[in-house]
Amino acid sequence: MKPFKVGYTTGVFDMFHVGHLNILQRAKNLCDFLIVGVSTDELVMTYKNKLPVIPYLERREIIESIKYVDQVVAQENRDKFSAWEAYKFDAMFVGDDWRGNELFNEVEVKLNGVGTTVVYLPYTQGVSSSLLREKVRL
Template identity: 65%
Template sequence: MKIGYTTGVFDMFHIGHLNILKRAKENCDYLIVGVSTDELVENYKHKTPIVPFDERVAIVEAIRYVDQVVPQVDRDKVAAQERLGFDIMFVGDDWKGSPLFSQVEETFRQRGVDVMYFPYTKGTSSTVLREKLEKIN
């Protein structure tokens, strides 16, 4: 059985979120999704999610492509792999070549864990939605 893993904030759930979850599930038998805690998002994005953590977890759990949801309390993908035992990690291609994922890819390669990048859904993101909402108000 191939175990997959992806993470995200999943704030203001939109088609880009659904696309990555659907594509991830097409490439594994069991999909684990890490949902970033509010504290983690505030720490590295310096903004508070609009949708609280518990509600974001409930939304992601309800998606048929998702087999298990876990809290993402830090960005340490290697520790997550050791804890969860996944075989493949799915990431949006906006992270490709970043220092964080270049290092993760090298460590995973040595462990036989694959990293698969998916195209970023153009024109939609939680940031874009947030900006649109701010213009309305």
């Protein structure tokens, strides 16, 4: 039996790569039902000041096709507690590169207060959408 019933994770998932696959697989291995929030283009623009290479609807379609994913939702803001209010997950999965980040320290306290666990999963070293962008420019 898996330790969590409903899990939740989010991401831009631009230029899908093995790091994305790893977090989805690891998250699904720990929960019965995995909900994945895919950041909208508008949201990405608000905090990265650039659009993803792959448009939202295409990124969403890619994530929906992954066998580890049970449901895909639009991530229209970065408020993880409002996501909990909407989806009532009992675990939120995050890459361990976010551990100790002020945003996630606050989120962890709020989610722990409603009985939800923040689970930090190993970050896949050596691959990211940013690195892929650089390689494509060469």
